Amino acid sequence: MPSSRDLLAQLIAFPTVSRDSNLALIEFVRDYLNELGVACVLDYNAERSKANLFATIGPSDRGGVLLSGHSDVVPVEGQAWTLPPFELSERDGKLYGRGAADMKGFIACVLAAVPRFLAQPLRLPVHLAFSYDEEVGCLGVRSLLAELQQRPNKPALCIIGEPTELKPVLGHKGKLAMRCQVQGAACHSAYAPQGVNAIEYAARLINRLGEIGQRLSAIERQDARFDPPYSTVQTGLIQGGRALNIVPAECQFDFEVRALPSDDPQRVAEELRAYAETELLPQMHAVSTASAIAFQPLSAYPGLATEPHSEAAQLLALLAGSRDFGTVAFGTEGGLFHQAGIATVICGPGSMEQGHKPDEFVSLTQLAGCGAMLARLADWLQENA
Numbered sequence: 001m002p003s004s005r006d007l008l009a010q011l012i013a014f015p016t017v018s019r020d021s022n023l024a025l026i027e028f029v030r031d032y033l034n035e036l037g038v039a040c041v042l043d044y045n046a047e048r049s050k051a052n053l054f055a056t057i058g059p060s061d062r063g064g065v066l067l068s069g070h071s072d073v074v075p076v077e078g079q080a081w082t083l084p085p086f087e088l089s090e091r092d093g094k095l096y097g098r099g100a101a102d103m104k105g106f107i108a109c110v111l112a113a114v115p116r117f118l119a120q121p122l123r124l125p126v127h128l129a130f131s132y133d134e135e136v137g138c139l140g141v142r143s144l145l146a147e148l149q150q151r152p153n154k155p156a157l158c159i160i161g162e163p164t165e166l167k168p169v170l171g172h173k174g175k176l177a178m179r180c181q182v183q184g185a186a187c188h189s190a191y192a193p194q195g196v197n198a199i200e201y202a203a204r205l206i207n208r209l210g211e212i213g214q215r216l217s218a219i220e221r222q223d224a225r226f227d228p229p230y231s232t233v234q235t236g237l238i239q240g241g242r243a244l245n246i247v248p249a250e251c252q253f254d255f256e257v258r259a260l261p262s263d264d265p266q267r268v269a270e271e272l273r274a275y276a277e278t279e280l281l282p283q284m285h286a287v288s289t290a291s292a293i294a295f296q297p298l299s300a301y302p303g304l305a306t307e308p309h310s311e312a313a314q315l316l317a318l319l320a321g322s323r324d325f326g327t328v329a330f331g332t333e334g335g336l337f338h339q340a341g342i343a344t345v346i347c348g349p350g351s352m353e354q355g356h357k358p359d360e361f362v363s364l365t366q367l368a369g370c371g372a373m374l375a376r377l378a379d380w381l382q383e384n385a
Contacts, residue, residue, distance in 0.1 A: 001115050004367045005095065007032075008108035009088035012097035018072040018136045021049045025071050029053055029111065029130060036114055043144050050132040052144040057117045058125030058381065063156030065315070065377065066127040066342065068333065069107045070134030070141070073099040079358040094361040101350030105362040106161030106370060109349060113374040122381045127155050134333055137177075137299030141333045145340045157312045158337045159319075159377075161348030163355060163362070164328060166369045168320040169346040170313055171327040173226060174303030174335055176265035177256040179296040180205060180272070182240075185288035186249035195247030196284045196291045199240045202251040205293070206235050208275050209255055212268055223260050225327050231259040233268060254298065261303035261335075269295065302335030304344060312343035318380065319373045320347055328352065347373070 002010075014025035030040045033055055043052040058064060076085040076098055083089040085098040095105075107130060117126050132140035148154045162169075182205070184198030213233035215221075222229040233255065240251025257265035276293040284291035306313055308325050317323045330352055337344040349366035 002112065004105075004108045004112040004371055005364065007111050008095060008097075008100065008105055008362075008367070011104040011108055012088050012099055013086060015086045016072050016099070017075050018133055019075070022071045022132045023049065023051060026051045026053050026130065029107075032111060033114065033128075036118060038114065038118070043147060045132070045140065045143075050140060052132060052140055053128070053130045054144060054147075055128045056125050057114065057128075058122035060125065060153065062124060062153055064125035064127060065381065066129055066155035066158040067110050068129045068131070068158055068160045068337070069103050069110065069348075070131045070333065071107070072132055072135050073102065073104070074135050074356050076358070081358045083359055093364050095364065095367070096359055096361045098360055100354070100360050100362040101163045102352065102355035102360070103162055103348060103350075105163070105350050105367060106348040109367055109370040109374060110161070112371060113378065116375060116378050117381075120378050120382045122378070124381045124384055126377070126381055131333065138301040138331070138333045138336055141336060145336060148342075149340060154340075155342050157315060158334070158342045158344040159316065160332050160334050160337070160344060160346045161370070162328070162330070162332050162346050163348050163350035163352050164326075164346055165351050166320060166347060166349055166366060166373065168313070168316045168322055168325050169328050170306040170308060170325045171225065171261060171304050172329070172331055172334065172346070173231070173258045173260055174265055174301060175256060175258055175331050176269060176300045177254065177298040178269055179252060179254050179298055181252040181294045181296065182250070183290070183292040183294075184247070184249045184251070184284065185291060187247045189245045189247055192247050194287070196249075196287050197247050198251035199248045201280055201284060201293070202238065202240065202253055204280060205272060205276060206238075206253060206255075208272060209233050209235060209268070212271060216263065221263075223262065226260060227327075227329055231257065231263045231265070233257050259303060261305035265300070301331055301333070302339055304332065304334040304338055304346075306338070306343060306345055310343055312345050315380070316345040316347055319376050
């Protein structure tokens with residue numbers, strides 16, 4: 001059977017950037033599993049251009065453990081790659097290519113472990129779930145979770161193989177991304193009071209976001225398990241205006257909230273909307289009733305905070321050989337699995353220090369370590385029920 005290295009080479013060769021289809025990769029995985037006698041279910045998007053894959057090995061009448069990973073990767077344009085991004089390159093024990101760390105390395109290890117899962121008489125099943133469009137807001141996995149909710153025996157535990165250097169991780173922040181569009185009224189800048197300056201009102205909204213962020217960073221709201229140890233708010237994009245001598249009629253900006261699991265990021269959006277409606281819009285309407293402020297959600301996913309004494313955490317400690325639980329700064333699909341009633345932890349090969357960067361890589365040592373972790377999982381599934 002192919003090794004995790006060989007499988008990773010094949011997976012990297014599929015350029016599954018989120019804006020493009022992932023079907024070639026998903027169909028490759030389906031065919032690989034079918035050849036081993038493992039049936040798969042594909043869950044397509046509305047356009048049938050992308051799909052999630054779900055498969056079960058072992059008894060189907062009980063929960064078991066789910067191994068989850070996303071098939072999409074971030075773009076390579078504008079990055080200074082010195083190696084071909086969609087072709088595996090090996091140097092000094094490192095395997096290079098887009099997605100090597102985030103997170104095709106984990107998927108390759110899972111596929112390489114399938115023969116071992118099949119060879120052992122598992123008393124609890126192992127499930128495989130590979131999703132699409134994680135990188136653009138954890139979009140694809142939502143329909144897969146909706147389908148799992150209808151099953152009489154959905155998985156009890158989930159291990160998401162995001163790159164953690166195989167360290168056991170129990171939590172991450174949630175995220176809310178939104179766009180604010182400010183409609184003002186244009187006029188010649190010599191008569192500025194006769195117009196509604198959309199940029200200036202957008203600036204007041206952004207300033208309010210900064211004030212909210214300051215409150216969220218208060219010592220009493222902090223959680224030392226996270227870095228930084230508080231919820232953050234930041235404005236990342238802004239555009240508006242046409243010429244300096246024209247009072248701008250339009251301005252829009254995008255902002256995001258990275259929230260501790262104990263904080264609700266929607267409250268930030270609600271406070272900003274209330275500020276706009278009660279303080280800014282009356283001032284704008286006094287000059288032009290056509291003025292408006294609109295908010296559009298871009299993406300959102302919940303945070304994750306699995307309890308250290310939970311069954312999921314205890315299993316992860318056994319598999320990873322460590323009880324040094326941590327958190328990660330980046331988001332995952334974990335919060336969505338948790339909301340669906342599936343206890344979730346995070347552990348996978350590679351490091352996000354290499355993810356999303358040129359010459360992304362995962363080491364052969366990390367792949368071997370992940371293979372050993374999955375072998376311990378196979379033994380645990382055989383011994384427990």
